[in-house]
Amino acid sequence: MMHESFDQAKDRPDNINEILNGLDRYNPETTGIFQDYIASQCEERTYDCYANLALLKLYQFNPHLTREETITNILVKALTVFPGPDFSLCLHLLPPHILHPASSASSLPAAGDAPLSEAVQKLTTLNTLLEGANYKGFWTTLDSDDLYADLTADVSGFEELMRVRIAVTVGQSCREVERAVLEGWLQLKGADFEKFISDICGWGLDAARGPPKGGMVVIPVNKENEAKSSVVRENVSFDRKFFLHFGWEERMIVGADDSCRILARGKESLRATGVEVGGSERAREEFVVLFVSWKYYLLARTGIRSEHEME
């Protein structure tokens, strides 16, 4: 199981960490630091969504500080970790009119918005293709307009990062893929393709199989593509679901060993076998109902305990 925490990034410098955890994250003077940080993420091929969102928030609060190429760089970096929520989380922090040019086209938007709006539209198109697993469409669209090359130019190794990311999602879903299909998804052919799947992915190639002249890429078994059947056992803790159901929660505590302690509203208590009962006549009556039903429950749950054991 992969453990994640959205607010952490393994390559984050200490000074960024300090800003993010303090009130300086709202200080417009840190804008420059965050801008340098995203620039270094682009160069070094690292990624820190939580810090980039902090920069977008600074832009959100101080629109006059906005730098368009920084926004597009953040979005392009977010593409490289699809299908995570990162791209959407970035969009949520952008000024609404950037995403809705149709309504603002008639009246002229503030100067300089149009190019950004167009860039965001284009990147959103790419994101939609990626989230829809239309990888072939992604590559075709990327090549269809020079603007894409401009937008992704700052992000070092963008195409390779995308290939790796696509390969990761394929590796989770497939055990074998036709070579031709995977070539389309990765937009690689011939020796480049073979090198990529063996060196980067560690996958095999079985030339003898697949459709005529094709060949089959063989992906080793992993936890995701194994798709193993399993039986899920019911796991219910006493004190939550079971007793909450009857509003008994406050009065009954069940130990890990199924011993049962009943705390009634009153103070006096009466001891029973492994059971503490307290309170008035009414509480005792309630206890009897409770205790009997508790035994029932154990019977139903384990099916093996005898009544004797339970008393």
Place this chain on the structure above:
Amino acid sequence: MSSYERALQGVVAQRMMDDASEQDEEAMVQDYQEQVNYDDGMDDLEPTTSISQMPDMQANLMAAATPLEYQATLETKLNSYDNYCNLFHWILNSDGPVDFDIPSPQWAWEVIDEFIYQFESFCRYRNRVARTDPSSEDAQLLRESPHTWGCYSVLNVLYSLIQRSKISEQLLAMKQGVDQKTAMGQVGGEYGSKLIYHTLGYFSMIGLLRVHCLLGDFSLALKTLDDIELNKRSMFARVMPAHFTTYYYVGFCYMMMRRYADAIRMFSHILVYVSRTKNFQKNAQYDSMAKKNDQMLALVAICVSFNPTKLDDIIHTALREKYGDQLNRLQRGGPESLPLFEELFRSACPKFISPTPPDFDNPAINIDPVDHHTSIFMQEVKSNMFSPTVKSYLKLYTTMDLKKLAGFLEVQPEQLRQWLLVNKQRNRQVRWSEGGLLQGDVINSNELDYAMAGDLIHISEAKVGRRLVDWYLRNLSRAY
């Protein structure tokens, strides 16, 4: 310089505000000085500022927890902002902690709640006026006061209350087993040891959760609750509206981060709690929660459509009663379900706001933030809309040929391959297990799992063992 003062300077100080806001600040300072002067004579006698010496503040404190009338004019709203400024300025910047016994923790919650509510409704009103009626008198008034209810001021109040009260430190101590009184006394310091600061600081954290969510910053919203443990022992659980609000916003933020299992867990917790305790709630309070209750049910409907889960019986029944037909349509997916997703989302989402004043000269670019966030959410819905179709077929087989299935569905094999990849990816979700709300493990959230080997789809299902507890609970309630 205390960390609070640094924060004040760092966050709101002049360097980040333009001239107009400096005037605002000056006005605030002037107001404050007037009050101080008013008290000057007495200050010589008594070192602490006492509430009895400030009749205005007494009224102000009470007003702060009282909702504005629905029909309140813009002028009233602007004045109300000034009142809050004065009040918080007095609480935070008096000579030492103020001496005021709060009636109950509920009062502190109501102050923070009403403060944020007025901020939210002011921002929405301002945006609406700029969009629809930019030449009105109100628009003119709003143009002239761009810094009223500014988001920096609102955040500043909340963060200052948190810092003054040392509530984070107190909560940390309480996490380590110290009780509330001891934590207040030992860790809270001069301010945090007083109940007014302790409670205001605490509810400010929940206020931040809400403000960040309203601004569309869902990860930061969840991060602000790092110090608060979501359990029944927490203070918010003692104030029903706070309890309710906390779970609504946490659940909503999880949903926007595509952590549907966690979102369902949050909504379920509070919906079950409300249904169990509704007999004990005061009627007026319950009425105001009924709407939010329905909203959360709608969000549960959205989340279970993405992430089919067995729900608690109570919620399941309520969902069937309230949204039975809609739920079926959502779960069927496809393009026909899109308008319904949108309708439910709009009816149940928070009233998003934009942090900056609108552009009164270009009405058309002032888009309603709700439209903005809805459209982004709908992109995610669209990416997923064929998952239910795919799942419904896969359930029937253990192996299936991709081309054959594509034939059944009347789509190209390539298209089906994409749907299968999408569905598989969406089944992988981060789910919380321990620690802060943003932490979690990547798990496979669906009972149905599959893998493709060329054109052959291998399907497996996680079977659920006998569900004895439900059987037992049903029979037991019948026996009563």
